[in-house]
Amino acid sequence: MARNKKKTNTRLTGRLVFPGNPSYNAARMEFNRRFSKFPRVIVFCKRTQDVVNAVKWARERGVRLRARSGRHSYEGFSAVNGGIIIDVSEMNKVKVNRKKMVAIVQTGNPLARVYRKLWDKRVALPAGTAPDVGVAGLALGGGIGLLSRKYGLTCDNLKQVKMVVASGRYGARTIVANRRKHSDLLWASRGGGGGNFGVATSYTFRVRPISKVSIYSIKWKWADLEKVLPVWQRWAPSVTNRLTSTIEVSAKQVGTIVSTGQLLGSVEELRRLIKPLLRAGTPVKVMAKTVPFIEATRFFAESDLNLEPKFKIKGAYGFRPLPREGVRIIRDYLSIAPNRHSSVWSQSLGGAGSAVSRVSPTATAYPHRKAETIYELSARWRNRGEQRNIRWVRSFRRALSPFVHGDYVNFPDLEIKNWPKAYYGVNFGRLKQVKRKYDPRNVFRFAQSIPVGKPIRKWK
Ligand SMILES: Cc1cc2nc3c(=O)[nH]c(=O)nc-3n(C[C@H](O)[C@H](O)[C@H](O)COP(=O)(O)OP(=O)(O)OC[C@H]3O[C@@H](n4cnc5c(N)ncnc54)[C@H](O)[C@@H]3O)c2cc1C
Structure with missing residues (x-):
């Protein structure tokens, strides 16, 4: 199979920022300045194909990769020393279909822009408060805010996700997960946390009328x-x-x-x-x-x-x-x-x-x-x-600790020993199986990423 052959000829596309570039310092920094990491390159993707090329490029060369949108990870998970940051923040289109009450939101949008674009059509998505938080990380981990109790979490309103996942030994491909196709990946994308399965490029959300x-x-x-x-x-x-x-x-x-x-x-x-x-x-x-x-x-x-x-x-x-x-x-x-x-x-x-x-x-x-x-x-x-x-x-x-329990995966904390239980509780086993299906080679990994589950033995 061609996709299993090792090639090193995929070229990076999009806006590339390397060390030495005058914008490198600004391009590498996380919102939490407790972290200061030095990636080998940052790719500001303009279209999904740039993301596909970046994942392939990294895999062909064995370079570590990270997905990034709003950079608001508490523990700096969207940056990496010596690796490639695949940044989607320049993919920020928003399209509202008021008849169907859905919005297609590219994952590079910060929340303030999502609210504004939806407000133009007098609709809203329940999401968080900080204007610069990226919709990418927010939705994958849950998404809490001032409409939560009425309309649920951001992820509860996620109907479809377009994601670039690893494929074969060195490849990458784009898949669309919704209720009918890849429904297990949609399930995992509704609270399973950012950076675990692939790079999300576009979300379809249910939206609500608002005035x-x-x-x-x-x-x-x-x-x-x-x-x-x-x-x-x-x-x-x-x-x-x-x-x-x-x-x-x-x-x-x-x-x-x-x-x-x-x-x-x-x-x-x-x-x-x-x-x-x-x-x-x-x-x-x-x-x-x-x-x-x-x-x-x-x-x-x-x-x-x-x-x-x-x-x-x-x-x-x-x-x-x-x-x-x-x-x-x-x-x-x-x-x-x-x-x-x-x-x-x-x-x-x-x-x-x-x-x-x-x-x-x-x-x-x-x-x-x-x-x-x-x-x-x-x-x-x-x-x-x-x-x-x-x-x-x-x-x-x-x-x-005697009075409160667990933790929200969007408030990650490297000091939690049993983080799978704290973030995912009863859902951790199933998340490992979804990981096994969509990222069996553990390409998308970081300090607290979901590990690849063991094969489930079936009785003959
Ligand atoms: C000031 C502040 C206010 C906040 N307010 C709220 C709030 O009101 N409600 C709430 O629920 N949360 C809130 N949060 C937490 C927020 O939801 C998380 O920090 C979230 O992960 C941020 O997403 P991001 O895209 O900005 O961050 P990033 O650091 O870019 O990404 C976070 C994680 O998602 C991964 N990721 C990023 N882009 C993609 C992608 N395209 N595909 C797959 N994985 C991706 C990264 O690799 C990383 O693991 C707040 C955080 C801060 C710092």
């Missing part, structure tokens, strides 16, 4: 922590699924607690719904208003801008409200935070009629369907104090 939404923000002083957090934790998963909310408790040095949320409904209804929060502690600032949906996406994006350039984040899921001891742990750790950029953030996901919880844990590769909330414990810094910051967040997560 105005109502948003709120409530701020308290830090001293109200033990009053506010337990109330939010009981309220957020029990309120209507049209309302998804967050809470962020800052380091004591900053001294604030802020809850924000979005309702698919009127501001009058929102004001009624947030009453339990307003009665908790003494709010110092309250905002509630109705805005066009696109304005709401900008409002929620603001908290993700101007972050410190280096960070270590640990994620977890909450299946019930924290007991008093858990809230005390949060208070104690944020009292000794290494700097003012440390915080605990949480978002509601499940509970009362939530679209996230209605899906079975095995229906897609994303297993954490019964979680009520998700947490991020984060330490951020600029230059000095890396070890101190990492030690603090590690110890913090350990202290909370």
Whole structure:
């Protein structure tokens, strides 16, 4: 078979950036500046054939490869020393079919552009808040945001994926996975995580009509922590699924607690719904208003801008409200935070009629369907104090471990020993089988990639 013959004549196509090129430094950097890797070449692909050529080129030469879109991996998984980065960020077309309520979104799009392009047609996709996060990584790992409880995760709305996978000993080919063809790959692409099976170049999403939404923000002083957090934790998963909310408790040095949320409904209804929060502690600032949906996406994006350039984040899921001891742990750790950029953030996901919880844990590769909330414990810094910051967040997560479980694959953490269980739970076995089918030679691998499953013995 021709594709099994070793050739080294495939040429890279697309925009190529090699060491020595003036744009090399900017082209190689990850969003998390804790990582600084030096690839042999970065290919900015313009079309799917550029991706095919890049995968072939790497395989013919035995060069390690990484897929990259928005560069937001917490652990720098989309960069590689000495290898090739296959970057799709210049593949950013978006096409909306409002009759069928679907959108074809190339995987190089950052979220802000997806929201904008869909807003032009007054439709929306449930996705994340940060404007520069790539839709590629976000959707493959799940995709949580302010429409989650009503419309599910981003991956729940993924109907089709076009992916360049390895083929034969040195080749690559493009396949389309949907409900009818390669349905196992579609299943794995809905929560199985980025970089595991191939390079996704285009997604087809179900989209929803959208116009105005109502948003709120409530701020308290830090001293109200033990009053506010337990109330939010009981309220957020029990309120209507049209309302998804967050809470962020800052380091004591900053001294604030802020809850924000979005309702698919009127501001009058929102004001009624947030009453339990307003009665908790003494709010110092309250905002509630109705805005066009696109304005709401900008409002929620603001908290993700101007972050410190280096960070270590640990994620977890909450299946019930924290007991008093858990809230005390949060208070104690944020009292000794290494700097003012440390915080605990949480978002509601499940509970009362939530679209996230209605899906079975095995229906897609994303297993954490019964979680009520998700947490991020984060330490951020600029230059000095890396070890101190990492030690603090590690110890913090350990202290909370009796009360929270698992981790979101899009909040990857190299320190988790049993990461297959933490990210994938019951779905890990099936993911290994999908890996065996689509990437049996383990071309797409990195520190926490899904390993190739063993062949399943069939009884004769
Ligand atoms: C500031 C910030 C805010 C965030 N906010 C949210 C949020 O609101 N909701 C949420 O759910 N998550 C959020 N995240 C987490 C985010 O979902 C993950 O970091 C996600 O993996 C980022 O995808 P990316 O394409 O930007 O990153 P990349 O670093 O480019 O890729 C991430 C992973 O996906 C792989 N990958 C990239 N492109 C492709 C491709 N085309 N085909 C196959 N694999 C690919 C990479 O190899 C890597 O393993 C946030 C992260 C940050 C840093």
